[in-house]
Amino acid sequence: MAQLETLPTETLLDIISCLRGPRDVRTLLNLCLTSKRLWMITQPFLYNVPAYLSRLKSLHIKDKLKMRHPTMPEVVDLMCLPSLKEFSLAFCEGNGSGCPFFELPPGSFKFSExxxxxxSLDATRLTNIMRACENLEVLAYETTVPWDARRRVSCQFPAPALLPCLEPQRQNLKSLRVDLDVANPIAIEKWHRCPQYGSFRAFENLKHLEVEQGILHDFGNLPPNIETVTVLACDYPVYDMMAGLAEYCKNDFSRLELVSLRPKFPPASGLLGIPGAYAFNDLEDDDWFREQYRVGCATLDTIVNDVNFELEVECDGWEMYQHGEL
Known part of the structure; x- marks a missing residue:
């Protein structure tokens, strides 16, 4: 560093212009701290944003090469745009040769969504992203890596690693959607064998949560100020789960307004505890199944009869029951 200070300003500018912030932000910051002269020369390069991108507020990128292109590390530069409010990236494959590690100083990412x-990211990359965010309020993370292929080809973080990864944004997050596609009754027959996230109780500002049924396990793990809950891949029996929530709500979750059950496999016979595989037309063609379905809906309806929140089951069969068509 001392030798750099002796160089003419023109030469220093040529050298520093080869550095790209934010990817080389650590090097640039070190130069800024070396001397006042280097600070004055280096500072303009720290966040050198093209004028035509400086006011961009929303950016959506779909990389069908799954982070294998050599230019993909430059996506970090775009994520650091100063006015960006919303950023989305599809096909973000951590095993891709071009996938960055997202190692940036805190506050580098200004977007809130x-x-x-x-x-398919490992825990280190997701943690780095969370640390680089200044104030992240909305996060959606969805993976589509097949369950039986994960151990062979994927770097996807396991369910228990989620909450430690989110710790840097624990006080900021208001809305969270996570679908790791692991809570599947076909792959994991017994609910208790599903991997678990753990407790969201420490996420005091989290108001909207969407997670898989099998990974949530206990509604007592919900954040204290939760307003809406969407239970994804809701294909395990829900009677005990909803009865437990109704009991919790007697003393907790005073702000809870809506619980939405979203089955992955219609006609939602799994969440009603009806064994076997059925199609929606079985509600018309199979009298036994139709009666079991009606009884199941009535049981669920009774469980939530006195609760203060609204229950929504995203299935036509539940709508038929509510309209007296079963």
Whole structure:
């Protein structure tokens, strides 16, 4: 560093212009701290944003090469745009040769909403992203890596690693959607064998949560100020789960307004505890199944009869029951 100070300003500018902030931000910051002269020369390069991008507020990128192109590390530069409010990246594959490690100083990412769709990231990369965010309020993370292929080809973080990864944004997050596609009754027959996230109780500002049924396990793990809950891949029996929530709500979750059950496999016979595989037309063609379905809906309806929140089951069969068509 001392030798750099002796160089003419023109030469220093040529050298420093080869550095790219934010990817080389650590090097640039070190130069800034070396001397006042280097600070004055280096500072303009720290966040050198093209004028035509400086006011961009929303950016959506779909990389069908799954982070294998050599230019993909430059996506970090775009994520650091100063006016960016919303950023989404589809096909973010951590095993891709071009996938960056997202190692940036805290506050580098100004966006408050982040969507990582069809993603497969390890815990280190996701943690780095969370640390680089200044104030992340909305996060959606969805993976589509087949369950039986994960151990062979994927770097996807396991369910228990989620909450430690989110710790840097624990006080900021208001809305969280996570679908790791692991809570599947076909792959994991017994609910208690599903991997678990753990407790969201420490996420005091989290108001909207969407997670898989099998990974949530206990509604007592919900954040204290939760307003809406969407239970994804809701294909395990829900009677005990909803009865437990109704009991919790007697003393907790005073702000809870809506619980939405979203089955992955219609006609939602799994969440009603009806064994076997059925199609929606079985509600018309199979009298036994139709009666079991009606009884199941009535049981669920009774469980939530006195609760203060609204229950929504995203299935036509539940709508038929509510309209007296079963």
């Amino acid at each position: 982040l969507h990582l769709i069809r993603a």
